[in-house]
Amino acid sequence: MAPLLDVRNLVTRFYTEDGVVYAVNGISYTLDEGESMAIVGESGSGKSVGVMSIIGLIPSPPGKIEAGEVWYTGRDLLKLNQEELRQLRGNEIAMIFQDPMTSLNPVLTVGLQMTESLELHLNMSNAQAKERAVEMLQLVGIPNAADRLEDYPHQFSGGQRQRLMIAMALSCNPSILIADEPTTALDVTIQAQIIELVQKLQKELGMAIIWITHDLGVVAGMVQKLAVMYAGFIVEYGAVDNLYKHTSHPYTMGLLNSIPKVDAKERTRLASIEGLPPDLLMEPKSCPFAPRCTFAVEQCWVENPPLIQVAPAHSAACWRWEAVRSQTTEVGVAA
Amino acid sequence: MSQENGQKNGPKNGQKNGKEVLVSVNDLKLHFPIMRGVIRRQVGAIKAVDGVSFDIYKGETLGLVGESGCGKSTAGRAILQLLKPTAGEVFFEDRDLTKLGKGDLRRARRHMQMIFQDPQASLNPRLTVGSIISEPLEIHNLGDKNSRKERVQELLRVVGLNPYFISRYPHEFSGGQRQRIGIARALATNPSFIVADEPISALDVSIQAQVVNLLDDLKAELGLTYLFIAHDLSMVRYISDRVAVMYLGKLVELGSRDDVYDRPYHPYTQALLSAIPIPDPDKEARRERIILKGEVPSPANPPTGCRFHTRCQYATEICSQQDPEFRNLGTAVAPHMVACHHAEKFL
Numbered sequence: 130m131a132p133l134l135d136v137r138n139l140v141t142r143f144y145t146e147d148g149v150v151y152a153v154n155g156i157s158y159t160l161d162e163g164e165s166m167a168i169v170g171e172s173g174s175g176k177s178v179g180v181m182s183i184i185g186l187i188p189s190p191p192g193k194i195e196a197g198e199v200w201y202t203g204r205d206l207l208k209l210n211q212e213e214l215r216q217l218r219g220n221e222i223a224m225i226f227q228d229p230m231t232s233l234n235p236v237l238t239v240g241l242q243m244t245e246s247l248e249l250h251l252n253m254s255n256a257q258a259k260e261r262a263v264e265m266l267q268l269v270g271i272p273n274a275a276d277r278l279e280d281y282p283h284q285f286s287g288g289q290r291q292r293l294m295i296a297m298a299l300s301c302n303p304s305i306l307i308a309d310e311p312t313t314a315l316d317v318t319i320q321a322q323i324i325e326l327v328q329k330l331q332k333e334l335g336m337a338i339i340w341i342t343h344d345l346g347v348v349a350g351m352v353q354k355l356a357v358m359y360a361g362f363i364v365e366y367g368a369v370d371n372l373y374k375h376t377s378h379p380y381t382m383g384l385l386n387s388i389p390k391v392d393a394k395e396r397t398r399l400a401s402i403e404g405l406p407p408d409l410l411m412e413p414k415s416c417p418f419a420p421r422c423t424f425a426v427e428q429c430w431v432e433n434p435p436l437i438q439v440a441p442a443h444s445a446a447c448w449r450w451e452a453v454r455s456q457t458t459e460v461g462v463a464a
Numbered sequence: 465m466s467q468e469n470g471q472k473n474g475p476k477n478g479q480k481n482g483k484e485v486l487v488s489v490n491d492l493k494l495h496f497p498i499m500r501g502v503i504r505r506q507v508g509a510i511k512a513v514d515g516v517s518f519d520i521y522k523g524e525t526l527g528l529v530g531e532s533g534c535g536k537s538t539a540g541r542a543i544l545q546l547l548k549p550t551a552g553e554v555f556f557e558d559r560d561l562t563k564l565g566k567g568d569l570r571r572a573r574r575h576m577q578m579i580f581q582d583p584q585a586s587l588n589p590r591l592t593v594g595s596i597i598s599e600p601l602e603i604h605n606l607g608d609k610n611s612r613k614e615r616v617q618e619l620l621r622v623v624g625l626n627p628y629f630i631s632r633y634p635h636e637f638s639g640g641q642r643q644r645i646g647i648a649r650a651l652a653t654n655p656s657f658i659v660a661d662e663p664i665s666a667l668d669v670s671i672q673a674q675v676v677n678l679l680d681d682l683k684a685e686l687g688l689t690y691l692f693i694a695h696d697l698s699m700v701r702y703i704s705d706r707v708a709v710m711y712l713g714k715l716v717e718l719g720s721r722d723d724v725y726d727r728p729y730h731p732y733t734q735a736l737l738s739a740i741p742i743p744d745p746d747k748e749a750r751r752e753r754i755i756l757k758g759e760v761p762s763p764a765n766p767p768t769g770c771r772f773h774t775r776c777q778y779a780t781e782i783c784s785q786q787d788p789e790f791r792n793l794g795t796a797v798a799p800h801m802v803a804c805h806h807a808e809k810f811l
Binding site for chain 1: 531532638640641668669670671672673674676677680695697698699701702735736738739740741742743744745746747748749753755756759760
């Protein structure tokens with residue numbers, strides 16, 4: 130069966146006054162129907178730009194998608210015009226963002242904002258749209274849903290606003306939900322509520338989810354597939370168990386080791402990744418992680434390693450993946 | 465004069481449980497007034513910190529955790545007198561800071577400094593790194609121009625930056641480097657006590673560990689005492705000797721790191737801990753999360769009795785009527801304090 134979403138060799142760059150920003154440098158991944166995957170990376174790794182390119186949310190200029198194909202239900206999304214993209218967004222591929230206030234209009238009531246997209250995308254009458262909006266608010270656990278349609282976004286708390294965003298994103302029954310760090314601004318207990326909600330909704334509605342996050346901890350228990358990004362490249366990709374247990378890229382290993390283990394008995398010094406994140410204004414010609422890598426050899430400074438398969442459902446972009454893999458598998462990163 | 469006042473009122477920070485107390489906070493309260501109407505009449509108060517007491521021992525790191533709005537940052541600022549407490553006492557080296565006059569307070573501040581969450585916001589963009597770090601030295605009249613410059617270069621080395629950076633501006637640095645500059649500034653006057661308010665939460669994961677390791681090294685080298693305020697529970701466990709948990713302006717639990725993390729007595733602490741993400745798919749799949757119902761109530765109108773009872777699965781009638789006492793369920797030598805009527809359930 131063909132995957133629901135097939136991203137091939139996507140390249141996105143920004144042409145700024147300071148020079149060319151090499152934001153996304155040829156990433157490929159697939160997403161099956163109903164599958165959940167996570168794209169993990171730090172700020173500037175290209176994780177958000179990568180998915181925003183798919184649904185035409187890159188401002189152009191300065192942004193430009195230089196190459197690639199994005200196949201979704203027999204269409205290459207990169208070839209769609211603005212009107213077709215508008216139809217697609219919200220209707221088939223929906224997105225929720227880190228800060229709900231940036232995506233909610235503060236001067237319109239919640240009801241108006243919710244019914245607008247329903248009338249637009251699903252051609253519902255106003256009464257139908259209202260009914261559906263109430264249904265969605267109940268689904269995401271907002272009490273007194275019917276009364277709250279008249280409220281403005283500021284009358285909701287942070288956690289409730291994120292619930293609102295989810296309700297709006299799901300109201301048109303999308304087949305893919307892109308969640309861009311939806312819980313980062315929330316407290317741990319509210320974060321747990323929202324994650325539970327999204328997982329419950331995924332089971333009920335059967336959509337596929339792409340989580341974008343910087344936190345390897347948050348996604349460990351909730352996705353099947355993981356892509357780790359660094360400097361605009363996917364450096365490790367595969368089934369979640371493989372990445373956590375047989376880590377084969379030194380950056381993934383460094384990320385995992387720099388999180389203190391909450392269940393560790395002994396207090397060992399945190400293994401930090403030395404050095405600084407890469408400068409995206411430089412065209413990457415060698416391995417972008419080499420300057421911070423403890424495994425780096427001469428070849429790493431000369432040639433950028435491609436993403437190669439290291440095991441079934443597991444690939445890594447590292448010349449020294451065997452050395453990394455033997456170390457993590459032997460010691461057990463999470464043990 | 466104020467020194468004498470400080471010593472007369474209230475307890476001295478002597479030995480306690482065989483350890484030397486550096487900072488002693490006694491029933492600290494900070495209420496922000498809510499003003500309404502044309503004549504700005506006070507109609508209520510946000511009880512950000514509402515009666516908090518604890519000691520910080522010399523040389524330890526006390527972690528203060530809680531969710532946003534629980535009052536942990538306000539407590540940190542009230543301890544340093546950056547915000548004037550509404551009531552309560554803060555003893556630092558035997559003096560009650562709340563009773564010090566302006567001049568005495570400024571002199572005392574030399575020994576207690578703060579590291580802020582957002583290095584971008586806490587560094588003046590128009591000053592060079594050298595001026596930023598030497599500012600506290602000038603304020604406290606320490607050294608002359610040349611020795612200050614030497615001190616700044618030394619501080620830059622201590623926090624792992626090139627002393628050559630002295631004439632650069634904050635925008636030329638990355639987030640992690642800026643936080644190092646903030647740390648260098650806090651260290652400039654050789655303080656003994658540092659309040660670190662979410663010092664790593666604005667940084668990338670790979671940089672967080674660098675800064676935490678630096679704070680750890682500095683503590684050992686310079687004999688510092690930290691109050692480490694954060695919401696990242698796994699990092700707090702890593703860096704702290706003891707941990708205090710705050711909810712809606714009050715402490716609900718306080719104890720050694722292992723007591724609080726391995727044997728939490730308060731249902732709120734239990735829920736918080738169960739929500740920590742673990743970077744391991746197997747453990748994640750096996751563990752059971754306690755999902756709290758609802759959200760944190762408003763500190764302007766906190767629930768009666770135990771403030772947590774509206775979200776607590778163990779709450780009974782007494783919880784909505786009586787504010788639970790903050791009592792010791794540990795030993796006299798290693799206190800494990802908890803404010804819960806039903807804490808015995810979890811012993």
